[in-house]
Amino acid sequence: MTTRFRHRLVHPPEWPVYTERAQRETARLVGRGRTFDYGHGPEISRLEETMARLTGRPHCLAVNSGTSALYSAYFALGIGPGDEVLVPTLTFPTTVTPLLLLGAVPVLCDAGDAHGNVTADTLRPHLTPRTRAIGVTHLWGHPVDMDPVVELARANGLLLIEDCSHAHGSTYRGRPVGGFGDAAVFSLGGVKTVSGGMGGVLVTPHRRVHEMASLLTAFRQRSRATVEDPALTPYIGTGLGANLRMSPLACVLAQSHLDDLDRLLRAKAGNFRRLESLLADCPDLVPLTTDPGCDPGARYGLHLAVTGALEGRRDEVVAALRATGLKVRPPTTAPLHRDPLFASGPPGGWALHPGVRPGRPVRPAGPHPRADALWDSWIALPATHLYEENSTLVDAYAERITAVVADLRERAPATPTRSGR
Missing domain, CATH: 3.90.1150.10 (Aspartate Aminotransferase, domain 1)
Incomplete structure (x- = not known):
């Protein structure tokens, strides 16, 4: 093997990297004890407004991770036990795993383009009378060919969810990703280009989806500021079982990347x-x-x-x-159908949701040659x-x-x- 490269290659620090201004702002919040926000303070409000503008969607909800955003999206859209959802096998696991918590049945679909994305042609063969929704991932930031996927969803009366966790700033035919489906999510954590360390957002054109997701993730103060539907307001005090709020510190860090x-x-x-x-x-x-x-x-x-x-x-x-x-x-x-959770089911036949029979939680396990x-x-x-x-x-x-x-x-x-x- 080549031996000519004897000098050490120096890499800059791995992303995320934060400006001195962002570091000062988070330090200021810590000094004030503002390390949490039960309501809808300025840091969260500004982040949500920025992400809404970026995607062209009227409603945005900040949560503590992209995974929580996906869980909230599936829940708020009413996906539940026995519903089949077409999803890519070539994606990050948490594009799919929140469905298991809701008792839904992920249907792993093969890649259809050179970037590993699903296409309408790889989704279509898996449609059944039980299919309720399509979930797509803009893998590595390259947009899915959305027009045929949108047409497939509309023709079959299916919900459409976009996982844009890799795709901050990506566009398809001049339109921002996240603006095609009934809901879209962005991770704002880890090494994403927009990162608050941990965080995520849900965007949607549907007010009810926004309000249901708020009830799920943030009871009392935040939901009091968000939920207006008279059928939902009685539940503001308790919410619907989860506490998935984003920290204002994470909002400030993520906002610094959005601003740049x-x-x-x-x-x-x-x-x-x-x-x-x-x-x-x-x-x-x-x-x-x-x-x-x-x-x-x-x-x-x-x-x-x-x-x-x-x-x-x-x-x-x-x-x-x-x-x-x-x-x-x-x-x-690696493709999810290789993973034990999807190939053979949870250990010991555990059921992840009381409405689901123990056993393999997906259909089908393969093959997915591309x-x-x-x-x-x-x-x-x-x-x-x-x-x-x-x-x-x-x-x-x-x-x-x-x-x-x-x-x-x-x-x-x-x-x-x-x-x-």
Whole structure:
């Protein structure tokens, strides 16, 4: 393997990174003891108004995670025991797991495009009389082909939920993601481009969905400020069983990223485009192209597909790249149908909801050949280190990737084995 790269490659701190102003503001809130908010204070209100504008939706609810936002969305839309919901198998687990808590039946669907997203064609074969909704994920920030999915949902009287946790600032045919369904959620936690450490939001065009989600997640003060439906107001004092509020500290941190979102999007997009350009003539390790009419916005993930002479050698390529100091890896989440929870059910036959028979909680478990093939061929690059404008990492990564690929091509090909098992 190549030995020319003996100097250590220095990466900037992994995202999220916060400005001094954001740090001062959170310190000020801590000094005032404002580490929680039972109501609808200025930090939460401003964050919700910003996310509503970003998506073009009239109603927004801040909660403590993207997972809680998904749970709230499914609940508020009335999804319950026995309802089948079509969802991608290639997604983060919590796109799907809140359905199990509600007694619904996730139906895992194969990837339909080169980015791992479901399409109307991969959803349609799984429709049954029990299908109640479609859930889509804009995987790694690349938008789903939404027009055919919206048409499929409308033609069959189905609810539509968008998981936009990877897709801050992404647009489809000029429209922001999150603005197509009956509800959409964004994670505002972890290493997302907009991150409060922990947080999430639900956006919806439906006032009742907003009010039901408020009752579920924040009783008393917040729901008193939000719930107006006379049929729901008697329940403000108790709520509907959960306490999923977002901290004002998290709101301030996430808001600092939203206030700088345009610059962040430009910086990441510029770095990604430059790296893709530098690798244009690198055989067998190919960047994923952006589909016409799509803008991946925050570009949560940057992936290369192992093809050609290196096909079937993904893990070998990853090891060789890491040996030169590159922070590359397989994608973090394998297709869900490989996971024991979805393949065989909870341990000991536990039922996650009293209305559901113990046993395997999904239909069907597979096969999902395209999702398998895509995940087994992808290499994830460290998008969370490529947020600086004109990052010097771009040239270093392109140089080392090109050299490693050339070295691997010169060696006798290894016996192809299935990666990711």
